[in-house]
Amino acid sequence: MFGYYFGLALRSLRRNVVLTALMVITIGVGIGASMTTLSIFRAMSGDPIPQKSRQLFVPQIDNFGPTVTGAFGGALPADRMPRYLTYTDAVALMRAHAAERQAAMYRTSAAVASPNSAALPVLESGRATYTAFFTMFDVPFEYGAPWSAADDAARAPLVVLSRKLNDRLFGGANSVGRIVTLNDEEYRVAGVIQDWGPVPRFYDLGAGGGSTFAYFGAEQIFVPFTTAIARHLSQAGDLRCPKVPQGGEDALLHSECIMFQMWVELPNLASVRAYRTFLTNYAAEQRRLGRFNWAPRIALRDVRQWLAYQHVVSNDVSVLMLVSFAFLLVCLLNGGGLMLAKFMSRSPQVSVRRALGADSRAIFTQCLVETGMIGLVAGVVGIALSIVGLLIAQGMFIRSAGNSRTLAALTHLNGGDVVIAVVLSVAATLLAGLYPTWRATRVQPAWQLKVQ
Amino acid sequence: MIALRPILSSLSRNKVGAALIALQMAVTLAILCNAVYIIQQRMARAARPSGIDEADDFAIANQWIGTAAADAGALIQADVAALRAIPAVADAYITNSFPFDGGGATTQITLHPDQPRSRRTTTVYLGDQHAMDTLGFRLSAGRNFNASDIRDFRSPLKLPPINGMLVTRALAEQLAPAGKVLGRVATLVSLPVSAPIVGVIDTLQAPNVNAPGGNAVAYNSVVLPYRVGTPGAAYVVRAKPGGLAQAMKAAPAALARVSRQRVITDEFSLAEERRAAYSGDRTLALMLTLVCLILLAVTAFGIVGLTSYWVSQRRRQIGIRRALGATRGAIMQHFQTENLLITAGGIVVGVVLAVAGNLWIVKSFAMGRLPYEYLLVGVVALLVLGQLAALWPALRAASVPPAVATRNV
Numbered sequence: 001m002f003g004y005y006f007g008l009a010l011r012s013l014r015r016n017v018v019l020t021a022l023m024v025i026t027i028g029v030g031i032g033a034s035m036t037t038l039s040i041f042r043a044m045s046g047d048p049i050p051q052k053s054r055q056l057f058v059p060q061i062d063n064f065g066p067t068v069t070g071a072f073g074g075a076l077p078a079d080r081m082p083r084y085l086t087y088t089d090a091v092a093l094m095r096a097h098a099a100e101r102q103a104a105m106y107r108t109s110a111a112v113a114s115p116n117s118a119a120l121p122v123l124e125s126g127r128a129t130y131t132a133f134f135t136m137f138d139v140p141f142e143y144g145a146p147w148s149a150a151d152d153a154a155r156a157p158l159v160v161l162s163r164k165l166n167d168r169l170f171g172g173a174n175s176v177g178r179i180v181t182l183n184d185e186e187y188r189v190a191g192v193i194q195d196w197g198p199v200p201r202f203y204d205l206g207a208g209g210g211s212t213f214a215y216f217g218a219e220q221i222f223v224p225f226t227t228a229i230a231r232h233l234s235q236a237g238d239l240r241c242p243k244v245p246q247g248g249e250d251a252l253l254h255s256e257c258i259m260f261q262m263w264v265e266l267p268n269l270a271s272v273r274a275y276r277t278f279l280t281n282y283a284a285e286q287r288r289l290g291r292f293n294w295a296p297r298i299a300l301r302d303v304r305q306w307l308a309y310q311h312v313v314s315n316d317v318s319v320l321m322l323v324s325f326a327f328l329l330v331c332l333l334n335g336g337g338l339m340l341a342k343f344m345s346r347s348p349q350v351s352v353r354r355a356l357g358a359d360s361r362a363i364f365t366q367c368l369v370e371t372g373m374i375g376l377v378a379g380v381v382g383i384a385l386s387i388v389g390l391l392i393a394q395g396m397f398i399r400s401a402g403n404s405r406t407l408a409a410l411t412h413l414n415g416g417d418v419v420i421a422v423v424l425s426v427a428a429t430l431l432a433g434l435y436p437t438w439r440a441t442r443v444q445p446a447w448q449l450k451v452q
Numbered sequence: 453m454i455a456l457r458p459i460l461s462s463l464s465r466n467k468v469g470a471a472l473i474a475l476q477m478a479v480t481l482a483i484l485c486n487a488v489y490i491i492q493q494r495m496a497r498a499a500r501p502s503g504i505d506e507a508d509d510f511a512i513a514n515q516w517i518g519t520a521a522a523d524a525g526a527l528i529q530a531d532v533a534a535l536r537a538i539p540a541v542a543d544a545y546i547t548n549s550f551p552f553d554g555g556g557a558t559t560q561i562t563l564h565p566d567q568p569r570s571r572r573t574t575t576v577y578l579g580d581q582h583a584m585d586t587l588g589f590r591l592s593a594g595r596n597f598n599a600s601d602i603r604d605f606r607s608p609l610k611l612p613p614i615n616g617m618l619v620t621r622a623l624a625e626q627l628a629p630a631g632k633v634l635g636r637v638a639t640l641v642s643l644p645v646s647a648p649i650v651g652v653i654d655t656l657q658a659p660n661v662n663a664p665g666g667n668a669v670a671y672n673s674v675v676l677p678y679r680v681g682t683p684g685a686a687y688v689v690r691a692k693p694g695g696l697a698q699a700m701k702a703a704p705a706a707l708a709r710v711s712r713q714r715v716i717t718d719e720f721s722l723a724e725e726r727r728a729a730y731s732g733d734r735t736l737a738l739m740l741t742l743v744c745l746i747l748l749a750v751t752a753f754g755i756v757g758l759t760s761y762w763v764s765q766r767r768r769q770i771g772i773r774r775a776l777g778a779t780r781g782a783i784m785q786h787f788q789t790e791n792l793l794i795t796a797g798g799i800v801v802g803v804v805l806a807v808a809g810n811l812w813i814v815k816s817f818a819m820g821r822l823p824y825e826y827l828l829v830g831v832v833a834l835l836v837l838g839q840l841a842a843l844w845p846a847l848r849a850a851s852v853p854p855a856v857a858t859r860n861v
Contacts, residue, residue, distance in 0.1 A: 022757055026750050033743060069568050070560035072608070072642035075664055111517035111715050123515050123715040184518035234684070244608050244643050252609055315817040316736045319490065322813075323483055323743055330479045330747060334754035337472035341761035393739075435468060 002369070009370035016342065020374070023338045027378035030331025031425045032385025037317070037324040039386070039417055040393055045313045048198035049137060053303035056136060057099075057264050057272070059279055061089055062297035063256050063286075064242050073240040081299060083206065083310075084238065084258040087229075089282075094130065098278040099264035100271065101136045104225055105129035106260050107204055107237030112221070113181035115169055124165060125236070126182075126221040127204075128228030134160070134193075136265045137203065142166070144176035144191030147224055151190075155230045159187040160222040166192040180221075185231055187223065202303050204261050205310050206238035235259050276300050328428070336432035339374070343367060343436040350443045360441040367437035368430065375429030379422035386421065459790050462766070469758055474798035477834055480751045481802030482809050485830040487740045489810075489822050494737045498730035500670070502551045502722075503620075503655030505588030508542070508691045509722040510700050511550060512707070516683040520713035525604060525681030527711055534706045535687060540695030541703075545582040546680045548605075549575070549659045550688050552725040556659035557608075560641035561619075561674060563627050571641055572626045573665060574619075574672040575658040578605055580679045586690045587656070592621055594634050594651030597677045601650075605678035611643065614677055616650035622671035624652050638674070645676065661729045688722075696721060748837060755841035759787060763849040770849055771856025780850040787849055791842035792835070799831050806830065 013020045047053050060081055070076055077083065085093070090104035108128050111121040133139070134146035143166075147158045159180055166175055175189045197218035223233065232249060241257035266272045276298070283296030301309055350363055463470050514531070516524045528546050535544040549556035560571040577583070581597040596618075603612045617638060624633040639646040656673045663669060691699035704716055720728075727734075763770070770783055810822040 019757060022753055026753065029746055029750060033746070067568075069571050070573060070641055072557065072559045074558050075573050075669075109515075111515065120712065121517060121715055123717050183521075241642055244611075246609060246611065246644055248607075248609055314732070315819075316732060319813065319817060319819075320736065320739055323487055323740065326479055326483050326809075327743055327747055330476050330483070331750055333472050333476040333479065334750055337469055337476065337754055338757045340469050340472065341758050345761060345765065393735075439468075 005366045005369040027335045028381030030328035031382025034324040034328040035386035036389030037321040048202045060299040068242040071240040082258045085260045087253040090260040101132040101265040103130040103132040104262045108233040109236045110182040124220040127219040128225045140194040142192045142194045143174045147190045155226040158190040160191045162220045165220045339433045340436040343440040363441045371433030375426035379425030477798030478802035482805035485806040491737045494733040498733045502657040506722040512687045513718040515715045521683040538702045540699040542690045543586045544689040548578045551657045552729040553659045565639045577675045578678040590654040592654045601677040618651040618675040620653045620673045752841040759845035770852045774854035775857040783850045784846040787846035795838035
């Protein structure tokens with residue numbers, strides 16, 4: 001029976017090619033536009049580390065207090081809660097070891113000498129952190145392994161390279177144990193990571209400079225935090241100071257300037273609660289020591305809470321998505337109108353079929369098959385259009401991001417998206433076609449035949 | 453006089469179809485008004501003046517490495533001299549930051565250090581007496597720095613005292629809404645800097661065009677008379693008119709002759725940098741424009757489709773009317789008026805939707821309230837669109853011969 005309906009639907013769609021094409025294109029364009037913005041939205045707001053996003057937390061401690069009105073480096077956020085930690089607090093939290101894993105970190109950059117000594121060194125982005133960074137964030141290694149906790153303690157001159165940098169320096173060979181020169185100082189390669197870079201780069205959103213697309217991409221070199229501090233690797237991320245201390249780097253490290261990101265892994269609710277208590281106690285102790293003269297203010301947010309708190313998805317993308325879905329609504333209204341016209345113009349044939357014995361359910365099913373087919377084709381057109389849309393979007397964004405991860409993140413139309421597009425298209429078309437279909441079944445056979 | 457009765461009666465036979473078109477036009481109007489408003493706002497933002505000579509300026513980001521880093525101060529002076537010696541270069545200076553570079557140092561400034569409420573957010577530019585001629589900003593009062601004002605800057609952690617600073621007029625108006633600022637001592641809140649204001653800059657935009665605070669702080673800048681000597685810094689170079697490409701080509705080679713213990717991380721013209729800084733705004737504007745155009749096309753095709761269907765449905769009636777003496781014009785007028793009525797219905801709903809949608813956008817995204825002109829423009833656009841879309845089916849209707857009435861289909 002379905003085959004028969006399918007044949008009937010095909011014949012009917014072929015009879016008025018222009019109208020059919022109009023319906024397919026209209027709904028397809030709507031699906032295409034909304035899928036394009038949806039995947040951009042998801043690329044930005046997606047969970048960068050789904051397997052662990054509920055176990056990784058950012059501790060925050062208010063070390064500015066209620067009297068600070070602004071900071072060198074940037075305006076205070078509305079909740080007046082520092083986004084980073086001071087050196088004092090970062091080191092104290094690392095020493096306390098109150099979480100299962102913890103890693104303080106900062107963004108740096110270093111001039112990497114080329115193996116071909118004639119060429120100029122290249123400035124690469126880097127991250128100074130602790131060994132737990134790699135285990136906490138499940139960073140996959142191509143060669144070697146993270147440095148050890150003992151290396152952290154000993155300020156070992158070790159470095160972990162990105163695959164890209166390893167390709168450039170060592171032609172992609174296993175470089176573990178070889179020497180890399182950063183800022184004219186030697187470091188031994190401990191490992192090379194595979195292509196890795198969470199999107200968005202949740203562990204340090206700060207250095208983005210305002211553009212959401214700067215949130216993409218990981219660093220090229222990783223060095224132990226303690227080594228980086230000892231060797232004065234520059235702080236290249238955000239720095240906020242209520243008062244810039246005068247003296248030298250030592251004065252900066254012991255000031256109330258915030259510049260370090262910190263992540264802790266807390267596997268269950270009990271450990272989260274315990275860590276919160278620990279933070280409160282820590283802040284209370286700082287107050288007793290006379291450093292803070294205000295009641296403890298702390299916060300602990302997991303990855304998803306942190307991304308929402310930091311407004312990672314720009315308003316622009318939300319507006320665009322809103323507009324696209326309103327646009328899809330227009331397309332569906334349009335498709336519905338056209339379908340109404342189509343089915344109504346077929347009243348005479350429907351009445352002939354009714355007169356020949358088809359019941360209203362049969363007519364209903366037949367019309368549904370027809371609308372479903374339109375929806376299916378429109379879904380395919382929509383997917384094709386969203387691929388084109390993503391290519392355009394990527395072309396526009398890529399220059400501002402200058403990063404191949406962006407490309408990957410944006411062109412990514414995964415299987416789920418394809419299913420969503422087709423289901424959305426068919427469901428929406430059926431919905432839009434429901435009234436026209438119902439109207440078609442209400443045709444009075446005798447009356448229509450008489451008119452004929 | 454247009455006879456409305458037959459139109460209304462034919463519309464009442466196609467209630468759902470008419471309602472679908474009206475609703476579609478309503479949503480179209482709501483999207484169109486808000487989108488055009490956002491596009492206009494973003495384009496206006498991207499066209500804001502920076503106060504500097506973007507056409508002739510370019511920048512080179514430089515990083516000293518190894519032993520050179522310790523000697524940055526002297527090497528930078530050699531670099532600046534080498535840059536100024538390039539025939540196509542008019543002037544050059546070294547700085548921490550410049551308009552459109554996205555970074556910059558932000559802090560608070562006040563004329564009354566004992567009154568926390570008097571503090572205003574500002575960006576801090578560092579530069580010597582050449583900053584003014586290189587960037588090409590103008591003074592509306594006071595004087596530029598002279599050689600004796602300039603101090604060496606090694607690090608924000610070791611700031612020598614200064615005896616003058618420049619502030620922008622926008623900042624001056626916020627610091628002293630009623631009075632003059634020239635000669636008054638301004639104090640930075642987070643940095644140990646306190647000095648009299650010696651000059652007021654006409655316009656000088658802050659480096660991060662997307663900085664929180666928006667327009668209220670976009671032109672709040674101070675220039676402090678420091679000659680930057682840090683390992684990482686940027687040269688801003690002004691080319692002689694027409695010499696930009698030549699100067700940009702010659703500059704890296706000239707720097708390499710001074711020393712090779714460095715990384716030149718970037719070289720770009722400020723015109724390019726402006727485009728990059730506002731790329732988000734332009735992208736959104738472009739995408740919304742695209743959506744609007746497709747939207748108008750979809751709506752137009754929808755009207756064409758449904759109206760054509762109505763025409764073919766009513767061929768007999770049209771033929772009868774023609775046979776009874778109706779002119780072609782009258783038939784066309786029937787369909788055009790029918791469309792006008794539907795559009796009018798859609799517009800009423802659409803205006804409500806547009807305002808509601810805008811209120812929601814204002815609330816969730818902190819954007820501006822929709823001005824009424826945009827509604828008006830949207831309404832006119834939809835009326836024209838509806839009439840144009842109905843034209844082709846109406847022409848087809850008008851071409852139905854009266855003889856149809858005599859035929860039995």
